[in-house]
Amino acid sequence: MIQIARYLTIDLLxxxxxxxxxxxxxxxxxxxxxxxxxxxxxxxxxxQVTLLLLPLITLIFSCxxxxxSYEFTVLLLSNPIKRSAVIQAxxxxxxxxxxxxxxxxxxxxxxxxxPSPESVIMLVSGNFLLWxxxxxxxxxxxxxxDKVKGIGLVLxxxxxxxxxxxxxxxxxMYQFGAYPIEKLILILTFLNPIxxxxxxxxxxxxxxxxxxxSGAVFVDFFGSMKGLVISxxxxxxxxxxxxxxxxxxxxxxxx
Amino acid sequence: MLKHPQxxxxxxxxxxxxxxxxxxxxxxxxxxxxxSIKETLAHASAGDTVLVEPGVYREHTIIIKKPVTLxxxxxxxxxxxxxxxxxxIIGSDSVHVSGFIFRNVSxxxxxxxxxxxxxxxxxxxxxxxxxxxxxxxxxxxxAQHYLLxxxxxxxxFKNEAAAGNAIHVWKAKHITIEDNVLSKHxxxxxxxxxxxxxxxNNRSFNNIRYGLHFMFSNTDVYSHNVFKHNGSGxxxxxxxxxxxxxxxxxxxxxxxxxxxxxxxxxxxxxxxxIFLRNTIGIMAEGANRLLLSENQFTLNGTAIDMKGNSxxxxxERNNFLANTFEIVTxxxxxxxxxxxxxxxxxxxxxxxxxxxxDLPYRPVNLFARITNxxxxxxxxxxxFFVNMLxxxxxxxxxxxxxxLVDENPMMKPYIYDFN
Numbered sequence: 190m191i192q193i194a195r196y197l198t199i200d201l202l203x204x205x206x207x208x209x210x211x212x213x214x215x216x217x218x219x220x221x222x223x224x225x226x227x228x229x230x231x232x233x234x235x236x237q238v239t240l241l242l243l244p245l246i247t248l249i250f251s252c253x254x255x256x257x258s259y260e261f262t263v264l265l266l267s268n269p270i271k272r273s274a275v276i277q278a279x280x281x282x283x284x285x286x287x288x289x290x291x292x293x294x295x296x297x298x299x300x301x302x303x304p305s306p307e308s309v310i311m312l313v314s315g316n317f318l319l320w321x322x323x324x325x326x327x328x329x330x331x332x333x334x335d336k337v338k339g340i341g342l343v344l345x346x347x348x349x350x351x352x353x354x355x356x357x358x359x360x361x362m363y364q365f366g367a368y369p370i371e372k373l374i375l376i377l378t379f380l381n382p383i384x385x386x387x388x389x390x391x392x393x394x395x396x397x398x399x400x401x402x403s404g405a406v407f408v409d410f411f412g413s414m415k416g417l418v419i420s421x422x423x424x425x426x427x428x429x430x431x432x433x434x435x436x437x438x439x440x441x442x443x444x
Numbered sequence: 445m446l447k448h449p450q451x452x453x454x455x456x457x458x459x460x461x462x463x464x465x466x467x468x469x470x471x472x473x474x475x476x477x478x479x480s481i482k483e484t485l486a487h488a489s490a491g492d493t494v495l496v497e498p499g500v501y502r503e504h505t506i507i508i509k510k511p512v513t514l515x516x517x518x519x520x521x522x523x524x525x526x527x528x529x530x531x532x533i534i535g536s537d538s539v540h541v542s543g544f545i546f547r548n549v550s551x552x553x554x555x556x557x558x559x560x561x562x563x564x565x566x567x568x569x570x571x572x573x574x575x576x577x578x579x580x581x582x583x584x585x586x587a588q589h590y591l592l593x594x595x596x597x598x599x600x601f602k603n604e605a606a607a608g609n610a611i612h613v614w615k616a617k618h619i620t621i622e623d624n625v626l627s628k629h630x631x632x633x634x635x636x637x638x639x640x641x642x643x644x645n646n647r648s649f650n651n652i653r654y655g656l657h658f659m660f661s662n663t664d665v666y667s668h669n670v671f672k673h674n675g676s677g678x679x680x681x682x683x684x685x686x687x688x689x690x691x692x693x694x695x696x697x698x699x700x701x702x703x704x705x706x707x708x709x710x711x712x713x714x715x716x717x718i719f720l721r722n723t724i725g726i727m728a729e730g731a732n733r734l735l736l737s738e739n740q741f742t743l744n745g746t747a748i749d750m751k752g753n754s755x756x757x758x759x760e761r762n763n764f765l766a767n768t769f770e771i772v773t774x775x776x777x778x779x780x781x782x783x784x785x786x787x788x789x790x791x792x793x794x795x796x797x798x799x800x801x802d803l804p805y806r807p808v809n810l811f812a813r814i815t816n817x818x819x820x821x822x823x824x825x826x827x828f829f830v831n832m833l834x835x836x837x838x839x840x841x842x843x844x845x846x847x848l849v850d851e852n853p854m855m856k857p858y859i860y861d862f863n
Contacts, residue, residue: 229766241828355829366818391825397721398745398768
């Protein structure tokens, strides 16, 4: 498995799309701090990029890469190796190369220009997000054999996590505003990895506003160290579920 | 050099007359068995000075009825042993007290027991004393022309109902409160019916309720104070012509916490203050004809919450930096004037390069409106969906007050160099 992952990683790091997204991250990372002289504001912009662009890029690229490696996968499977090793290798290689692109491309300027706990939390949750979305992409691709269908589905999922979900949450808040729905909302946010990362960052950057919440449930929950551990565990759980799901799908797939 | 040379002569005459009257100096030392402070005061006559050597004096309810000066040497201690008594009561004009430590005045639910009480007098000073674990620290009622300077008042209170104020002033005029350090009381400074007074350079922090509490007090000035980490910040209520200059309001966080709460006040000015990391920087309810200028709002949850019943205020030349919400209001109309502020959320351009943005700026955003109705929606902050809603609303204002607009938003923050 490690051998395959190594080959794939080397292949990916030479891939034009990965290099391209790395350069894009570098441009965004340095550019934002170059244009914006208030580090707090730049951090917010980095957050928007991380929450929107990063999932989109990883989802689409992982999908295309997996589908395009069809022949290679079939070739591998004809050898006497464990089936799960192949998909594990895909997951690891994609995660490593994108983590590399993100951490060096955006993380470096972020930590150099705004060395603060917020930046560290931003980076860690960004990496989690990336693994989750690699996992989601593989989960879909191993299930759906048709390339167009797969990519279409992945795009819909991205739209759902990136903004439709938040729209639904706000709708729920409006409809049930008169009831004590804080706990429900808390549980619901855990269904969206983008929301978990966003909230763990804003609990640091916009702490003053968060302290004003009458529903102190959130502040108690996310504001403390314990909350951070729980949100990161939730993200880790997401990674695990998506990873195991794709392994299971791959085992069952007709390849 | 002197405008009026005759005033110099006057001072000399005054000094001479002091020598002639031969003001006596008494020394009280508990370790040498001298008469007690009460006895000494009974013997002293007007204008005398009583020096108190270091030691623990367990006298209480000491009533000063003559204009004397009471000076502690190396901080002698008055200890009330947690009894329901007061330590020093000033009942004469021109009394000066300095250099003492007052300790352990018990909480009473019947009387406002204070370590040092000043009643119905004029012209005195309370300088460089320390108050530790007292119910009320310094308590002035019907006082005029008083100076409170360099005192440290530290309480040990946990709940509001059983806590007293560090400096409590009631029905007074011409009071100067300078350089005091006030903490862990109910209110740092409490003003009720106090006119023409001056509060400056105090530090008020970790108080349970307000750092400074102002009620029915007119024509006062407070400047250069630091209010940090108080239960709900600073409150200025039912007062007129109050000037607030160069104060720092910091770290007042919580569900009902404000840097500065304005309620039913008018004709004052709030200038050159710093509001840093408060849940709400300024909460204005029924605040009229105020001038808010050259203030710096940084990293607050809401910089200004301007309720609909506040009118004719002028908000100009302020810096709004990295606040979650800049202006919040519950009204659809705008009767205040916002002009020439720097808003860090402004994203317009400046083609003619005059430093003023070419597009007007609406500081109230839709999301602020939503969170005003559903506080828990704050959790959706910086979500892409919310940003989209905001952007559309700013283009076609429908729910946000369309008239609330800064026509001259600055492109760069002002550089103010105060504090």
